Amino acid sequence: MWPYYPDLLATPVPRYTSFPTAAEFGPGVGADDFARALEGADGDISVYVHIPFCEAICWYCGCNTGKANRGERLASYLEALHREIALVGERLPATARVRRVAFGGGSPNAIRPTDFVRLLLGLTQSLPLADPVISVELDPRTLDKPWVDALAGVGVSRASLGVQTFDPALQAAIGREQPAALIERCTDWLRGAGIASLNFDLMYGLPGQDEPALLDTLARTVALAPERVALFGYAHVPHLIPRQRRIDATGLPGTFARFRMAALGQAELVRAGYAGIGFDHFARPDDPLALAAREGRLHRNFQGFTDDAAPVLIGFGASAISSFPELLVQNEKNGGRYRMMLSQDRLPAMLGVRRGAEDRRRGAIVESLLCHGAADLGGAPDAETAARLEPLLERGLARIAGTRLVVTELGLPYSRVIAAAFDPYRQQSARRFSSAV
Amino acid sequence: MSACSNCSVREKAICQSLCEADLEAMSQMGRRHTIASGETLMWQGDEEMCVGNVIEGVLKLTASTSDGREQTLGICYPSDFIGRPFGRTSSHSVVAVSEAKVCTFPRSAFDRFAQGHPDLEHKLLQRTLTELDRSRQWMVLLGRKSAGERLAAFLLDMADRLGAEDAQGHARFELPFGRQDIADLLGLTIETVSRQITRLREDGVIATPDRRGVIVLDRDRLFDCAGE
Numbered sequence: 001m002w003p004y005y006p007d008l009l010a011t012p013v014p015r016y017t018s019f020p021t022a023a024e025f026g027p028g029v030g031a032d033d034f035a036r037a038l039e040g041a042d043g044d045i046s047v048y049v050h051i052p053f054c055e056a057i058c059w060y061c062g063c064n065t066g067k068a069n070r071g072e073r074l075a076s077y078l079e080a081l082h083r084e085i086a087l088v089g090e091r092l093p094a095t096a097r098v099r100r101v102a103f104g105g106g107s108p109n110a111i112r113p114t115d116f117v118r119l120l121l122g123l124t125q126s127l128p129l130a131d132p133v134i135s136v137e138l139d140p141r142t143l144d145k146p147w148v149d150a151l152a153g154v155g156v157s158r159a160s161l162g163v164q165t166f167d168p169a170l171q172a173a174i175g176r177e178q179p180a181a182l183i184e185r186c187t188d189w190l191r192g193a194g195i196a197s198l199n200f201d202l203m204y205g206l207p208g209q210d211e212p213a214l215l216d217t218l219a220r221t222v223a224l225a226p227e228r229v230a231l232f233g234y235a236h237v238p239h240l241i242p243r244q245r246r247i248d249a250t251g252l253p254g255t256f257a258r259f260r261m262a263a264l265g266q267a268e269l270v271r272a273g274y275a276g277i278g279f280d281h282f283a284r285p286d287d288p289l290a291l292a293a294r295e296g297r298l299h300r301n302f303q304g305f306t307d308d309a310a311p312v313l314i315g316f317g318a319s320a321i322s323s324f325p326e327l328l329v330q331n332e333k334n335g336g337r338y339r340m341m342l343s344q345d346r347l348p349a350m351l352g353v354r355r356g357a358e359d360r361r362r363g364a365i366v367e368s369l370l371c372h373g374a375a376d377l378g379g380a381p382d383a384e385t386a387a388r389l390e391p392l393l394e395r396g397l398a399r400i401a402g403t404r405l406v407v408t409e410l411g412l413p414y415s416r417v418i419a420a421a422f423d424p425y426r427q428q429s430a431r432r433f434s435s436a437v
Numbered sequence: 438m439s440a441c442s443n444c445s446v447r448e449k450a451i452c453q454s455l456c457e458a459d460l461e462a463m464s465q466m467g468r469r470h471t472i473a474s475g476e477t478l479m480w481q482g483d484e485e486m487c488v489g490n491v492i493e494g495v496l497k498l499t500a501s502t503s504d505g506r507e508q509t510l511g512i513c514y515p516s517d518f519i520g521r522p523f524g525r526t527s528s529h530s531v532v533a534v535s536e537a538k539v540c541t542f543p544r545s546a547f548d549r550f551a552q553g554h555p556d557l558e559h560k561l562l563q564r565t566l567t568e569l570d571r572s573r574q575w576m577v578l579l580g581r582k583s584a585g586e587r588l589a590a591f592l593l594d595m596a597d598r599l600g601a602e603d604a605q606g607h608a609r610f611e612l613p614f615g616r617q618d619i620a621d622l623l624g625l626t627i628e629t630v631s632r633q634i635t636r637l638r639e640d641g642v643i644a645t646p647d648r649r650g651v652i653v654l655d656r657d658r659l660f661d662c663a664g665e
Binding site: 075076078079082086087090112113114115117118120121122124125128129146149150153154345 | 500502503504508510521522523524525526528529558559561562563565566568569572573576580
């Protein structure tokens, strides 16, 4: 069992899917910066396509998504996406190579399968695709046979199913009802469609969830043998995500119960033969993600831990974020304004941050700590960082070895807290760290 | 008996899944017309007004970039479906490369019809997947292949789509367009196209019995020439 330090866990820390985080994005970055960055993107590129629609909105979800029930709005969103893909394609240099295409949301399968194939067609015609690995996030409740045909026909090789929990009562509590038989059928279909790497998203810390319920979900998951599992803690923040108000907060597990569930999940999945990847992903030892982790090639991006090493990520769609070595830039979040800008042939980049040398240095340390559990600091940390690290070193959660900082086995659940010590934008948190000791 | 009974692409077009009664309904919506070589059937950026089947002839899909460059995205042959049901504005233009016969439907009427006919929607999905495959091959053809490979791949594609077996069992077809059009489609010069055709003929891979006729004498070698 990991040591329990509630003071450390009480401090909100970012997930560091980018550095600086989206909280540091500002209006000083826009379409011109994005266009220039595209013109310089002459190597490997990954593409993310955001489909911010779902057939039904689950109460727990913090994603940028809306109901797909209005066909007209959906059609004009897709049209804007096609336009955005064409505009970006025109700006990429001839030497660019797209090696990955990921669809996420929302639920990409909230659109018609034919519209999904058309998006692939648009990407093929406008971008320099180099036989890319294609992955799709899927909502099991709306996965049907035509969609599975489309996945097979397009050659999608990786898929992620939003499973969350197998427990019917818990599913009802979060507004996402999907019988186990449905998950089993989807798994069979996806295997038949040639999905070689299947991921299940699972959650702990759900209202009313106890350890036996989590164990049951893990056992059912292991039985269906997805190559990957992501186990996330449910964050109840109804003041930020109003749809969560529908969830009865009285049944929410406390901090210690959540901590135990995370530890239980880790232990169970490792016992079942999965390798722990970072702090919340798991993969079969022969899956590319586990191979990347073993070989020190793991990275972190907006979708979590990844074996994707491309230096450039281009995000398409409302609220999508693009990442370049020296620039992070986010599209207009409002769907109506996003569509309006593209109807005028304008790149919808609105917010972002330029990454200076110091950001890149700190970003590399943060990523390395989260992905490899260690980072070369290149010398002694500055006084402020050292002060933030001190309580973590004292508790044995991390140790210094020469110029390297190593997250100890005990420190794994505190990886993000350790990484946050290098984040100068989290000054408030720093004060809380020091006062807590 | 609907007008569709005698349609030359009846067995291969998207409507093949329909029963007689539905075919009759489709036929009422459809309008068969001939477009001249060089004429544009659909314009990029226009509202998607119609969809339809190619009955005869060859059309090209083109898109122009915001700085005015034109790119050929693909070629449509008889029985191919053109236009995007449930789409909004057209992402490319559809231009006849030879005289062509098409059977078109108003998009809104086709959409309503497809919604009530899951078979047709399924066919539409299959068509779109086929279109994706072709588009991928086309992009590979334009992106990676040498002039010789491009022309060989292009001739192979046309032999597969337009060819009929002659008495010796060779695929024979009429080039639907001239060498300048081929050069434009493939991003080559007309001299290069002529040189490559001459080479294939001298190597005994193809025969060119008349100005437009092509006979594929050795399909395996044409395949090799295409770098497949």
